[in-house]
Amino acid sequence: MKYETVIGLEVHVELATKSKIFCSCSAHSYGAEPNAHVCPACCGMPGMLPVVNKRVVDYGMKAGMMLNCHINRTTTFDKKSYYYPDLPAAYQTTQWFAPVAVNGLVEIETSKGKKSIRIKQIHMEEDAGKLVHDIREDTTHVDFNRTSVPLIEIVSQPDLSSAEEVEAYLDRLKNLLRYAKVAECEMAHGTMRCDVNLSVRPEGSDKLGVRTEMKNMNSIEAIKRAIEYETARHIDAIEHNTEVLVQETRRWDDIKGKSFAMRSKETAGDYRYFPDPNVMPVVIDDEWFNSIKASLPEFPEVKRARYINEIGLSEYDADQLIKSIAICECFESAYAECGSAKDSANWLLSECMNILNSRQMSYDMLDVDGKALGKLIKLVSEGKVGRANGKKILADMFDNRDIDPETYAKENGYIVSNDTSLIEKVAKEAIASNPRAVNDFKSGKEKAIMALFGACMKQLKGNCDPNTLKEILIAEINKI
Amino acid sequence: MKKYTVKTQTQSTAKFVADDMILTKDIPTCAGSKMLDGYVSLFEAEVLTRLADKGYGLAGKTDVGEFSIDLLGETSYNGAIIEDGVLKNATASVIKDGEVDFAITLDVNGSVRRAAAQDGLVSIKPTYGTVSRFGTIPVVCSGETVSVMAKTADLCKEALSAIAGHDDKDGTSLPQSEIDKTKTEKEIRKVAVLSSMLKGVDGKVSEKLNNVCEILRKNGIEVTEIDDSVIALSSAYWAVLMSAECCNNVSKYDGVKYGYRAQNFMGIDELYTNSRTEAFGFLLKSTILLGSETLSTANYVKIYDKALRMRRVIVEEFAKIFASYDVVLMPACSAFAYGEEDMKNTYKAYEENFYTAPASITGLPAVVVGGVQFVGNAFSENSMLSLAAIIEKEGK
Amino acid sequence: MDREILRRLELLNQLRLTEEEKQTFLEFFNSKKSNLEALDNAVNTQNVERMVHVMPVMTVVREDVVKQPFSRDDLQRSAPETDEGYWCVPRVVE
Numbered sequence: 020m021k022y023e024t025v026i027g028l029e030v031h032v033e034l035a036t037k038s039k040i041f042c043s044c045s046a047h048s049y050g051a052e053p054n055a056h057v058c059p060a061c062c063g064m065p066g067m068l069p070v071v072n073k074r075v076v077d078y079g080m081k082a083g084m085m086l087n088c089h090i091n092r093t094t095t096f097d098k099k100s101y102y103y104p105d106l107p108a109a110y111q112t113t114q115w116f117a118p119v120a121v122n123g124l125v126e127i128e129t130s131k132g133k134k135s136i137r138i139k140q141i142h143m144e145e146d147a148g149k150l151v152h153d154i155r156e157d158t159t160h161v162d163f164n165r166t167s168v169p170l171i172e173i174v175s176q177p178d179l180s181s182a183e184e185v186e187a188y189l190d191r192l193k194n195l196l197r198y199a200k201v202a203e204c205e206m207a208h209g210t211m212r213c214d215v216n217l218s219v220r221p222e223g224s225d226k227l228g229v230r231t232e233m234k235n236m237n238s239i240e241a242i243k244r245a246i247e248y249e250t251a252r253h254i255d256a257i258e259h260n261t262e263v264l265v266q267e268t269r270r271w272d273d274i275k276g277k278s279f280a281m282r283s284k285e286t287a288g289d290y291r292y293f294p295d296p297n298v299m300p301v302v303i304d305d306e307w308f309n310s311i312k313a314s315l316p317e318f319p320e321v322k323r324a325r326y327i328n329e330i331g332l333s334e335y336d337a338d339q340l341i342k343s344i345a346i347c348e349c350f351e352s353a354y355a356e357c358g359s360a361k362d363s364a365n366w367l368l369s370e371c372m373n374i375l376n377s378r379q380m381s382y383d384m385l386d387v388d389g390k391a392l393g394k395l396i397k398l399v400s401e402g403k404v405g406r407a408n409g410k411k412i413l414a415d416m417f418d419n420r421d422i423d424p425e426t427y428a429k430e431n432g433y434i435v436s437n438d439t440s441l442i443e444k445v446a447k448e449a450i451a452s453n454p455r456a457v458n459d460f461k462s463g464k465e466k467a468i469m470a471l472f473g474a475c476m477k478q479l480k481g482n483c484d485p486n487t488l489k490e491i492l493i494a495e496i497n498k499i
Numbered sequence: 500m501k502k503y504t505v506k507t508q509t510q511s512t513a514k515f516v517a518d519d520m521i522l523t524k525d526i527p528t529c530a531g532s533k534m535l536d537g538y539v540s541l542f543e544a545e546v547l548t549r550l551a552d553k554g555y556g557l558a559g560k561t562d563v564g565e566f567s568i569d570l571l572g573e574t575s576y577n578g579a580i581i582e583d584g585v586l587k588n589a590t591a592s593v594i595k596d597g598e599v600d601f602a603i604t605l606d607v608n609g610s611v612r613r614a615a616a617q618d619g620l621v622s623i624k625p626t627y628g629t630v631s632r633f634g635t636i637p638v639v640c641s642g643e644t645v646s647v648m649a650k651t652a653d654l655c656k657e658a659l660s661a662i663a664g665h666d667d668k669d670g671t672s673l674p675q676s677e678i679d680k681t682k683t684e685k686e687i688r689k690v691a692v693l694s695s696m697l698k699g700v701d702g703k704v705s706e707k708l709n710n711v712c713e714i715l716r717k718n719g720i721e722v723t724e725i726d727d728s729v730i731a732l733s734s735a736y737w738a739v740l741m742s743a744e745c746c747n748n749v750s751k752y753d754g755v756k757y758g759y760r761a762q763n764f765m766g767i768d769e770l771y772t773n774s775r776t777e778a779f780g781f782l783l784k785s786t787i788l789l790g791s792e793t794l795s796t797a798n799y800v801k802i803y804d805k806a807l808r809m810r811r812v813i814v815e816e817f818a819k820i821f822a823s824y825d826v827v828l829m830p831a832c833s834a835f836a837y838g839e840e841d842m843k844n845t846y847k848a849y850e851e852n853f854y855t856a857p858a859s860i861t862g863l864p865a866v867v868v869g870g871v872q873f874v875g876n877a878f879s880e881n882s883m884l885s886l887a888a889i890i891e892k893e894g895k
Numbered sequence: 896m897d898r899e900i901l902r903r904l905e906l907l908n909q910l911r912l913t914e915e916e917k918q919t920f921l922e923f924f925n926s927k928k929s930n931l932e933a934l935d936n937a938v939n940t941q942n943v944e945r946m947v948h949v950m951p952v953m954t955v956v957r958e959d960v961v962k963q964p965f966s967r968d969d970l971q972r973s974a975p976e977t978d979e980g981y982w983c984v985p986r987v988v989e
Contacts, residue, residue: 036959043962053980058965059541062982063751065530065636066522066540070670074959093952098747100794102771102909104984109750150987159767160981161755286907291794293743293803294947296641298670302954541969628950641947670955671948728937735934738927746908753909755984760975766985771909784912785920788904789927792896802931807945812938814946846923862949 020258021222024250026185027177029214030192031170032202033146034078040145040169041069041112041298048149048164049208061167063107068297071096075169076119076301078201079143080311082171083120085195085318086138090308094119094143096298099290104161105148113172115292117300118142125175125195127187136188137176146170171202177216177227182243189213189239197383198316198344206237213242219253228253229264233271233278245271249278322347330360339368343382346371349389356393359400366396370410374417387413388420395424405481408433435482442479442488446495449474457496468492513600514558515658517547518590520567520605521645522634523560530636531563531575534752534759534778544634545669546603546645546662553661558599562589565783566638567607568745570837570848571614574780579842586837588614594648595620601649601658607638608741608848609831609855611646615867616831621887622648623655626877627862628673629681630659631666639744640671642737642859652868652887659880680878687886690715690873691824692724695731699853701834707870708830714869714893715828720886723824729816730827730857732809737856738849739793739806746790749783782845814861821876826883830854831872869894896924 039046042060060067076094083090097115123138146168151160173192179185193204193211204211213236218228231249236242249269255261269278317325319341326337340350346367353363371385371392395416399409404424412433416422428434436442449471450457459467471492476483522528522540529535547557564574571588573579580587590602591614604611606624615622623646630645637643647658665675692712697705712722754760754774761773779787793802820827831854841847857874858865864880866873868887875883901921905911912920967980976983 038959038961043957043960045961045963052967054967054970054982055980056963057967057970058963059970062970063756064541064970065748065751066542066544066634068633068637068669068671070668070955070957072959073956076956095947100747100750102750102753102768104755104767104982104987107751107756109753110747151981152986154979154981157986158978158983159985159987160978160983162981284906286903289795289903289907291743291747291791293747293794293799294807294945296671296744296947297637299948299955300952301956302952538973541965641949667957671950672955673950674953677950732934732937735930739931750908754975756982757973757975764985767987768909770985772911775909776911779910781912781916781919784910784916785923787908787910788901788912788920789924791904791908792900792924801935802928804945805931805935805940807947808940808943809938810949811943811946812940814949845919849923849927 022219022250022254022257023222024180024246025177025218025220025227026179026181026246027216028173028175028179028185028188029216030173030175030189031146031212031214032082032173032192032196032204033210034075034169034171035200035202036072036074036078036169038072039167040072040075040143041167042067044167046168048168049210051164053160053162054164056164057166061107062163063109069112069295071298071301072169075143076303077311078169079119079141079171080303080308081199081201081315082173082196083123083141084312084315085199086120086123086125086141086173086192088120088123088138088141090120090303091117092303092308093117093300094303095300096143096295097292098295099292101290103147104159105150105166107148107163107166111145111147112295112298113144114142116294125188125191127184127191129181129183129187134178134184136178139174139176141171141173144170144172177218182246185215185242185246186239189242194319194342198319200316200344206239209237212237215242215245217246217249217253219250219257228257230266231264231278232268234268236271238273241271241273244273244276245278248276252278316344326360330354332360332364336364336368340364343385345383345385349385349387349392352389353393353396356390357396357400359396362396362400363393366392366413370413374414378417386420387416391416391420391422391424398424398428402484403435404428404433405435405483405485408481432480433482435484436479439487439491442475442483442491443495445475445478446471446488446491449478450492450495450499457499460496468496513555515550515555516559516561516590516593516599516602517544517557518561518567518602518604518611519563520607520636520638521547521560521603522636523547523557526560528560528636529576531565531567531572531577532752532778532780532783533576534775536576536759538758540634542634545631545666547634549662549664550603550658555658555661561593561602564610565780566636566745566749567605567610568638568741568786568848569608569610569782570841570851571610571617573842574782576780584838586842588618590648591615591618591620594618594650597650601647601654603658603662604646604648605635605638605643606646606859607643609852609859610848611648612855612865612867612872613832613851615648616870616872617835619870620648620650620867621652621655621884621891622646622867623659623880623884624858624865625659625663625880626681626864628671629663629678629878629880631662631664631669631672633666633668637748639741639859640748641740641744642862644862652866652884652891655866655887656881656884659884677878681881684882684885685825685879687720687825687882689721689723689824690826690828691820692722692828693727693730694724695727696829696854696857698731699833700830703835704830704833704870707835708828710894711828711869711871711890714890717893718889722828725820725824727816727820729813731853733813733860734849734853734856736806736809736813737852737860738789739802740810740860742786742790743794743803744790745783746787746794749779749787752778754778782848785845810860813857817857817861817863817874817876826873826875826879826886829857829872829874831867831870835870896921896928
């Protein structure tokens with residue numbers, strides 16, 4: 020019998036705000052000293068009252084709009100109670116009854132084509148703290164820096180059916196949320212985490228199988244392996260009665276490549292949600308709604324079409340550029356500055372990518388001033404700076420955003436010389452010290468001139484128009 | 500048995516006490532619970548900052564029952580205050596003794612109003628949202644209000660005007676333009692007495708009510724007894740909301756971050772359970788369990804959601820009454836003294852909040868004077884306090 | 896409510912009652928619950944909107960500004976157990 024996998028995802032995304040959702044502590048917990056970003060409110064002391072960070076609602080709304088959701092114009096907060104050391108108040112403030120966004124749709128593309136994934140809801144909530152288990156054997160150490168950092172949880176319908184689709188979906192979410200600049204979405208930093216709900220059923224059946232959940236997955240590769248493992252385990256259980264499937268939460272051990280049932284408390288899941296009396300409903304009026312709507316970025320597909328149809332880029336270049344909003348923004352200002360879309364795309368997709376790769380940085384970490392890049396492109400295309408020197412300047416621009424390429428080129432001797440007498444002098448010296456190359460060239464080996472060319476370029480520190488140099492070299496050889 | 504912790508002598512001429520639900524930076528705030536024995540807050544309640552700014556001196560803190568949900572303070576881990584076989588409230592005793600001018604308290608479940616009524620004092624529970632709750636120990640956030648208790652209505656008015664006002668740090672604090680509505684006083688001409696709210700009171704309380712009605716009539720105020728079946732339902736639904744919110748708010752006390760931690764435990768669950776079991780009293784434990792169960796999946800819609808809807812029904816019922824009457828007169832307690840029999844009943848506070856729940860569940864202002872309680876429309880606190888001053892004068 | 900539900904409630908709320916307390920609580924709870932059940936039809940609330948906040952609905956938000964006035968040492972001053980800037984609990988097995 021053939022089976023299909025049914026997967027729904029709950030994706031937690033940390034919002035890129037400065038302060039926490041209900042108190043004014045810094046929201047940047049990654050890499051901070053333990054409990055450095057904590058106040059009486061977020062370590063569970065009595066007396067402080069929650070006041071909602073407006074930017075959290077802005078970003079929640081924006082995320083909802085990016086995923087084609089309906090925005091609830093009155094959105095409310097609720098309390099969810101349970102005991103765990105990472106939850107200092109013993110309740111989490113979340114959205115249970117009226118989440119900020121509902122009923123969305125996200126389009127993904129895989130090797131099998133396009134598919135729409137329905138979004139059930141997006142709700143805003145506070146993150147929990149972090150537990151550290153490896154300082155002392157008998158003790159768990161508790162860090163509340165992450166407590167109350169704002170999150171959105173994006174809950175999909177069970178519309179995904181393979182690891183490939185899950186990867187495409189997560190990439191798509193990441194791309195859209197980064198376009199909107201509401202979140203970093205870096206799984207390695209924990210700013211994007213994923214709960215995978217999975218079941219298996221005979222193909223074509225409309226009845227869902229027994230569902231298991233794997234919580235807090237934090238790498239795409241691990242998620243893919245876990246999905247494949249769980250799918251096989253479910254099918255095995257159904258086909259060969261290897262075990263009885265039960266609805267449960269499982270822990271994925273990526274090193275062992277296996278999932279394990281977690282010991283669950285008898286009272287697990289008994290969360291006693293109720294509306295938070297301390298947080299008034301947030302009413303999103305037309306003015307607020309429209310201001311967020313107006314701040315939405317151009318969607319990737321729209322950008323792609325514009326790059327191809329209006330700017331004249333190739334489909335390949337457009338596809339590469341739209342992968343990252345940082346690349347797009349740099350491209351657009353470089354293009355505005357230098358006037359050549361093709362050159363701008365080339366510099367970004369080859370030179371910038373090379374530097375990013377050599378530094379093991381992702382596309383989104385590109386931090387080069389696009390206008391300065393445009394100036395540099397112009398200097399090179401006008402022949403004022405040699406291409407090799409242009410690349411050197413670019414590498415330095417990665418380290419220092421304030422570099423003005425022209426001033427920098429002048430200061431560092433990267434300006435192409437128009438002094439033909441100097442070029443002639445250098446050419447003569449090269450010819451004199453390379454008789455063999457000269458003979459080879461004369462006997463018809465045209466490539467032999469490259470040795471002379473290279474020697475001259477080196478001597479001239481690259482500050483020479485290649486065509487001029489070539490012409491002078493040939494002229495000088497012919498004089499012999 | 501201690502009534503209050505004395506703070507170092509203040510220079511101020513106008514002195515007050517705060518009850519132990521109000522957080523102070525240099526005196527412990529224990530909320531009457533072993534759980535918070537010796538707990539010192541890192542910040543001060545907004546009301547105290549406002550009073551200090553206006554030159555009032557905090558003379559000390561008065562003891563409360565555990566998280567102030569009991570009758571009069573008898574569940575404090577410091578023990579009940581009993582004089583001649585009668586239960587006494589720490590804050591009311593300090594006021595009565597004339598040691599300070601007024602007291603700032605948190606009216607969680609009516610103990611403040613019962614105490615004022617029994618000791619012949621005046622208290623004002625203002626309209627919800629007019630006084631900041633920032634820096635008060637949260638128990639029933641949707642209904643509890645910082646209140647004032649004093650010997651006279653004028654002192655209540657003075658203290659209230661010093662603490663009322665918008666506070667950005669409290670998300671339920673009303674805008675200043677709303678709070679300013681309390682400044683417009685309206686003469687009270689028509690008082691409604693709800694017959695359904697007279698249930699269960701003893702002879703002395705009845706007599707007080709009659710006396711007050713006489714004084715009102717003597718002063719040209721119309722007193723009408725009306726029939727109403729809705730307001731009397733308040734306490735049943737208040738108990739639901741109160742216990743659920745209390746359960747949630749005291750769940751943070753677990754022996755991990757601060758406060759009491761049990762000596763012996765194996766593992767995290769025993770740490771939690773032993774700490775809470777050893778530190779909490781039986782009324783609080785019962786309230787936690789009751790509240791938790793009303794929020795369970797099985798009961799949420801039937802009980803909790805129903806209570807939230809009933810809150811609106813009760814608010815609307817009051818609005819109907821206030822269309823024809825200026826204030827409602829009702830008892831604040833069933834008797835003017837709680838004796839040994841009452842103390843044996845763990846759940847007596849759940850019975851007595853029959854009289855205090857209507858103002859608690861609706862957030863309406865309530866004034867206790869001359870042993871009785873007036874509940875008024877939102878922002879009518881000053882009008883009611885002016886009426887209270889008349890009753891005070893005539894009652895002497 | 897029966898003993899089994901009460902046992903779960905104790906677990907859920909990290910509390911233990913004595914035998915005597917259990918009896919007293921069960922009586923209290925059951926009378927409260929039957930009282931509420933009896934009242935259930937007193938007022939039909941089907942078309943009544945629930946009221947969480949007693950005052951008029953208003954949006955209260957703050958600007959996204961960082962303030963960090965409390966020190967870790969102060970926050971941990973009354974902690975039962977800390978180590979290297981962390982609060983400590985018995986090992987939680989994951």
